[in-house]
Structure formats: structure tokens, C-alpha cells
Amino acid sequence: MCIATAGLVMSMDGDNAKVLVGGNILTINISLVNPTVGDYVLLHAGCAIEIIKEDSAKELMDIHKELEGLMNDHA
Amino acid sequence: MTTLEKIMEQLKHYDGPPIQIMEVCGTHTSAILKTGVKDLVSDRIKLISGPGCPVCVTPASFVDRLVSLSLQPNTCILSFGDMMKVTGTEASLTGAKAKGGHVSLIHSPLQAIKLAEENPDIQYIIAAVGFETTTPSYALLIDSMVKNNIKNIKLLTSLKTISPAIGFVCENVNDIDAFLCPGHVSVIVGSKSFEHLAELYHKPFVIAGFDGPQILAAVLAIVYQICDKKGEMKSLYKSVVSYDGNPAAQNITQRYFTPYDALWRGIGVIGGSGLRLRDEYAFLDAGTEEEYDRQAAGCSCSDIILGKLSPEECPLFGGVCTPLSPVGPCMVSAEGACGIYYRFGKRGMTS
Numbered sequence: 500m501c502i503a504t505a506g507l508v509m510s511m512d513g514d515n516a517k518v519l520v521g522g523n524i525l526t527i528n529i530s531l532v533n534p535t536v537g538d539y540v541l542l543h544a545g546c547a548i549e550i551i552k553e554d555s556a557k558e559l560m561d562i563h564k565e566l567e568g569l570m571n572d573h574a
Numbered sequence: 575m576t577t578l579e580k581i582m583e584q585l586k587h588y589d590g591p592p593i594q595i596m597e598v599c600g601t602h603t604s605a606i607l608k609t610g611v612k613d614l615v616s617d618r619i620k621l622i623s624g625p626g627c628p629v630c631v632t633p634a635s636f637v638d639r640l641v642s643l644s645l646q647p648n649t650c651i652l653s654f655g656d657m658m659k660v661t662g663t664e665a666s667l668t669g670a671k672a673k674g675g676h677v678s679l680i681h682s683p684l685q686a687i688k689l690a691e692e693n694p695d696i697q698y699i700i701a702a703v704g705f706e707t708t709t710p711s712y713a714l715l716i717d718s719m720v721k722n723n724i725k726n727i728k729l730l731t732s733l734k735t736i737s738p739a740i741g742f743v744c745e746n747v748n749d750i751d752a753f754l755c756p757g758h759v760s761v762i763v764g765s766k767s768f769e770h771l772a773e774l775y776h777k778p779f780v781i782a783g784f785d786g787p788q789i790l791a792a793v794l795a796i797v798y799q800i801c802d803k804k805g806e807m808k809s810l811y812k813s814v815v816s817y818d819g820n821p822a823a824q825n826i827t828q829r830y831f832t833p834y835d836a837l838w839r840g841i842g843v844i845g846g847s848g849l850r851l852r853d854e855y856a857f858l859d860a861g862t863e864e865e866y867d868r869q870a871a872g873c874s875c876s877d878i879i880l881g882k883l884s885p886e887e888c889p890l891f892g893g894v895c896t897p898l899s900p901v902g903p904c905m906v907s908a909e910g911a912c913g914i915y916y917r918f919g920k921r922g923m924t925s
């Protein structure tokens with residue numbers, strides 16, 4: 500649960516943004532950071548907690564995918 | 575030779591004094607097992623998992639209270655999936671649900687807002703577990719509840735802060751020489767928090783990302799410091815972690831929460847290591863009572879959390895205790911060391 504992942508900001512509306520995460524579009528609270536469309540953000544528990552570079556984002560997406568796969572194998 | 579090959583060469587042939595490095599966060603444990611870092615370094619360098627799994631350190635009293643609340647009429651517990659199989663004195667939330675308890679899974683505390691608006695007759699209780707990375711999202715939830723005048727959500731809290739726990743390890747577990755800092759907690763609290771710990775305990779604290787080369791570079795940075803008898807904070811993850819952290823997250827956390835002496839499952843009370851609702855917001859508390867602890871018979875979670883034992887050294891590991899029938903919380907959670915070792919071990923990876 501304290502695992503963070505990364506996503507790409509697609510659009511913004513006040514405190515919320517549509518963020519592309521692993522093929523899904525999620526509504527994420529962005530009031531703790533100030534992203535613009537096209538930024539990658541570090542996500543945790545429904546909130547963006549930092550704006551990050553694309554390569555850091557990719558690294559997290561990879562490990563997140565790996566962990567989800569493992570959790571599903573042993574769910 | 576590339577830089578990475580040079581790093582690997584040096585780590586493989588390290589023949590100085592033995593070094594024990596604690597990685598505090600479960601994502602690092604997973605990355606270390608996934609990338610086989612343990613096999614790439616000299617056997618004089620040991621990587622040990624630490625207390626960075628919030629579910630694993632949540633006391634039995636918290637689960638007991640959730641279980642009893644879930645069985646009350648018109649009440650629904652909202653919880654992250656990781657908490658479901660953690661057992662309190664007798665039952666877990668999964669067990670409570672089987673007996674008719676009301677529990678729904680959430681991915682974000684903020685999901686509670688919509689649910690509460692749609693179902694005004696239900697009292698929602700958030701099972702608020704987590705470290706510094708998660709607490710801001712509970713604070714944002716409270717902010718939204720206050721602004722939108724939502725009255726049917728309360729929080730049962732077991733929120734913890736990692737620095738006091740690392741301090742506890744430094745003071746009580748003698749043979750940990752250095753720390754690989756929790757990356758995502760660092761995003762919130764900033765690298766300055768670990769600089770403070772490095773100064774206090776004169777041990778290396780290195781912040782790194784989650785890919786193999788970054789972890790290897792962090793291990794080498796630790797080895798160099800130990801050879802030079804230094805104990806400093808070094809960040810190799812500056813693209814993500816700033817010196818001051820995220821001030822908006824720190825401010826909103828302080829607005830609603832205040833430190834207290836929290837009980838860590840299997841460890842005991844650690845001074846100033848928890849966060850509870852401020853007195854002004856105590857009316858949002860779902861009845862946090864005095865904390866008490868209980869460890870399942872034969873479970874070694876407390877030693878695992880403090881890095882005194884490796885998961886495979888627990889006699890129940892992989893036999894009696896597996897992710898499908900976990901005995902202790904370290905096997906339940908995605909970030910618990912036992913679960914991570916089991917999952918990666920099962921896939922024929924290095925452990």
C-alpha cells in the first residue's frame with residue numbers, strides 16, 4: 500500500500516487530473532504538486548506527490564508491473 | 575569497462591570488514607531480489623530488510639477495533655487490500671467479512687468522499703494505516719470532508735513515521751552499519767531527514783532509485799563511506815527526491831495530525847513515532863483506544879522487522895506460512911519481507 504507508481508498527466512480540472520497509469524486513466528488529486536499536462540507524476544494512494552522525469556517514471560512503472568504480476572500469481 | 579561493470583567488479587571483490595546494510599522500504603527489497611543484487615556483491619556485504627512495511631507494524635488492537643466496527647449496523651470499513659488478511663487478537667478483516675462484517679477495498683482514501691455522498695446513511699470508517707508517504711492523502715481527505723461538510727466518514731488511525739523507527743534500530747540493533755533510505759518517504763520528508771539521522775548516528779544513509787544499477791551504486795557509496803569511516807547522507811536519486819521534500823504534503827499533514835508515542839507490532843512503543851488526529855479533529859476519530867500487541871505463536875515478524883532474522887530463517891517460512899495462509903503480517907503485505915522473499919523465491923529467483 501505504500502508502493503508508489505508513476506503516471507502521465509493527460510488533463511487537469513482544479514485539484515484533480517486525469518492520469519494515464521499502466522493503460523488506465525485514473526482521477527488523481529494533484530493539489531500537493533503543480534503539474535502541467537504532459538508531466539510524469541509520482542503517485543501514491545490517489546495523490547500525486549512529486550513531478551518526476553520520464554526515465555524515473557519508466558523505472559517505477561516497470562517495477563510496479565512486476566510486483567502486480569507477482570501479487571496476482573500468489574493472490 | 576563501463577562504469578556499471580567497474581562498480582560490480584569492486585563490489586564482487588570487496589574484502590574489507592563485513593557490512594550489513596538495511597533497506598527500509600519493501601519496494602527496495604523487491605528490487606534487490608528481482609535484480610539479484612545480493613549475488614552480485616561480495617558475501618561480506620549483507621542486505622537486510624527493515625521496518626518499512628506499515629501493515630506489518632500495525633498492532634493487533636487496531637485490527638481488533640476494525641473487526642468490531644465492521645460488525646456494527648450501517649457501518650462500512652474502507653481499507654487498502656493489504657490490511658485484509660492481517661490478524662488481530664483473533665480475527666482479520668477477511669474473517670470479519672465472512673461473518674457479515676462490512677468492508678470495502680479502496681485504492682485511495684479520497685474514494686470515500688463519493689461513497690459517503692452517495693450513501694448518507696452509512697457511517698464509513700477509513701482504516702488509516704501508513705507512513706509519511708500515505709498520511710498526506712488522509713489529510714487531503716479530511717480537508718475535503720471539512721470543505722464539503724461531509725459528516726459520515728471517520729478515521730481509525732495507525733499512522734507511523736519512519737525516522738524514529740530507524741533511530742530505534744540504530745540504538746537497539748547493533749550490527750546494522752548503514753541504511754538504504756526509503757525512496758518514497760524521502761519524496762515527502764526530503765533528504766534532510768536522513769542527513770539528520772546520519773549525523774546523529776554517524777552511519778551512511780544513501781537514497782537511491784529502484785533499478786539494479788542505482789542500488790549497486792548506492793551499495794558502493796556505502797562501502798566507500800565505511801572504508802573512510804564516514805557516516806553521511808548521500809542522495810543518488812536527486813531527480814525525484816529534493817532536500818526539503820514536499821512542503822505542501824508536510825503542511826497538510828501537520829494541519830490535521832500530531833505526533834504521539836506509537837506501538838509497533840512486535841517491537842514496542844517508539845517515542846514520537848506515530849501520528850494521530852489533532853485534538854480539534856478528534857471528533858473524526860473512530861475510537862482509537864489504547865494500543866496493545868499480539869504476535870502469532872511461532873511467528874518471528876518482530877525479528878524480521880528489526881533485521882535480526884532473514885525471512886528464510888523463520889521456521890514457519892514457506893511451509894506453515896505462505897501468502898495464501900499467512901501466519902504473520904510480514905507474509906500478508908506486498909511490502910512485507912516474508913511475502914517478498916516467498917514470491918521471488920517461488921519464481922526461481924535469487925533470494
Ligand code: SF4
Pocket residue numbers: 872873874875878885888889890891892895896900901902903904905906912
Ligand atoms: S514467515 Fe510467516 S510466521 Fe515467519 S516471520 Fe514471516 S510472517 Fe511470521
